[in-house]
Amino acid sequence: MRFLLPIIQILIIIAGSLPLLPQATGQPAASQPNIVIIMADDLDTRQLSCYGGQNIHTPHIDALAAEGLKFNQMIASETMCVPTRASLFTGLYPARHGAYQNHKPVYPHLKSVAHYLAELGYSVALTGKDHATTPKTVFPFEILKGFEPDCRAKTDSYFLDSIKTFIRKQSQPYCLFVMSINPHVPWTAGDPSEFPKEQLRLPPDWVNTPLTREEFARYLAEIRRLDNQVGEIIGLLKETGQDKNTILIFLGEQGAQFPGGKYTLWESGQYSSMIVKWPGMVLPDKQTEAIVQYEDITPTLIDIAGGKPVKGLDGRSFLKVLKGKTNQHRDYAYGIQNNIPEGPAYPVRSIRDGNYKLILNLTPDSSYYTPFLMTANFSVKCYTSWMEKAKTDARAAALTSRLEKRPAVEFYNIMQDPYELNNLAGEKAYRSVARKMERKLGAWMKQQGDNGAAMDRAFKR
Numbered sequence: 001m002r003f004l005l006p007i008i009q010i011l012i013i014i015a016g017s018l019p020l021l022p023q024a025t026g027q028p029a030a031s032q033p034n035i036v037i038i039m040a041d042d043l044d045t046r047q048l049s050c051y052g053g054q055n056i057h058t059p060h061i062d063a064l065a066a067e068g069l070k071f072n073q074m075i076a077s078e079t080m081c082v083p084t085r086a087s088l089f090t091g092l093y094p095a096r097h098g099a100y101q102n103h104k105p106v107y108p109h110l111k112s113v114a115h116y117l118a119e120l121g122y123s124v125a126l127t128g129k130d131h132a133t134t135p136k137t138v139f140p141f142e143i144l145k146g147f148e149p150d151c152r153a154k155t156d157s158y159f160l161d162s163i164k165t166f167i168r169k170q171s172q173p174y175c176l177f178v179m180s181i182n183p184h185v186p187w188t189a190g191d192p193s194e195f196p197k198e199q200l201r202l203p204p205d206w207v208n209t210p211l212t213r214e215e216f217a218r219y220l221a222e223i224r225r226l227d228n229q230v231g232e233i234i235g236l237l238k239e240t241g242q243d244k245n246t247i248l249i250f251l252g253e254q255g256a257q258f259p260g261g262k263y264t265l266w267e268s269g270q271y272s273s274m275i276v277k278w279p280g281m282v283l284p285d286k287q288t289e290a291i292v293q294y295e296d297i298t299p300t301l302i303d304i305a306g307g308k309p310v311k312g313l314d315g316r317s318f319l320k321v322l323k324g325k326t327n328q329h330r331d332y333a334y335g336i337q338n339n340i341p342e343g344p345a346y347p348v349r350s351i352r353d354g355n356y357k358l359i360l361n362l363t364p365d366s367s368y369y370t371p372f373l374m375t376a377n378f379s380v381k382c383y384t385s386w387m388e389k390a391k392t393d394a395r396a397a398a399l400t401s402r403l404e405k406r407p408a409v410e411f412y413n414i415m416q417d418p419y420e421l422n423n424l425a426g427e428k429a430y431r432s433v434a435r436k437m438e439r440k441l442g443a444w445m446k447q448q449g450d451n452g453a454a455m456d457r458a459f460k461r
Contacts, residue, residue, distance in 0.1 A: 060231035068277030183222030190221030
């Protein structure tokens, strides 16, 4: 008996030192928080009131910013839906994941966040817009009904029942992507009368026409719908008691489908939003100037879940930024744009830091064109009114020419000129920094296997 007591004591000590297994209560162990990511569709981040917008008050997104960390330099690497979302899911830049043109599938041998988090014990699900998830072998999400999957739908009807069921049944941590279709065209949801057209403040790179104001009001009405959706997801997490151990991330995708935004590498296209609320880990009401890109999100989620860095990814974890240990992440953000199938070939590349941006138009002798922005045959028709006004108005003529005929090199001081209306390329004062950035961009293209203009060619669907 005297020998048995020490053995029992040793076993008690050993047992006390072992990690406890999570109980089947719908709540994961604290070391592996739940993750909910809400993503907008074609959001002009600068319209959000927490990002300085003056046309609409977005109380639910603003409340998220008040409780979390707001990123002021979140940059999309390609300003179209499929490439951006593929970068989010794979942690790779477009040239390396394969969806470097809109509606082009990724390479079939890849893995995505759905694999990486599942390997770490997570259930990974998605509701809403999902046309960026092909082939399914690369993106094996559990698809939940609830949010509208077709971004071209004229309604954005949704329900939360399936999401609530998914959340409540979990005995392991989960990562849920809620992919809204707002405010993607055709801008038929919401109430535009909330936004009196004559009172709207237009961005300085737009031509002021009645049709532009009409379409802008419809666009803002869909941002209202988006903000309400964010509010309902926040409410659902509180209702299910999972708001305390859930990271909530809001993402803006790329810019709006107005001329000079989506489909371009100007800031109106690349500039995006990210807000992260993580109770107990991320201090509330903070913001950071750390430069991040969508490719960094999957590596960060892996890091949060306790996984090791995945070799070969382009993105890097910004967990230290979330924890307030640093206010820096990337030295540069990069951009790639290929116009096919949205119009004829028009390849563009970009690089920016916190102060300057360099854009290379690889076929400057060509004219830029996409029917989705520049004809009356599609949802966005305001450019036709820009062209009409350009016949008699010098400023309108300059803004339409800026879109259609571009120089080989553009260089901007984005701190002083955030809408990039004053091209400084060739000015002696900026020559050395422009050359340095061009070398960095060239090295990045080489590392990516990006062969430039030759990449923008037709592909089989």
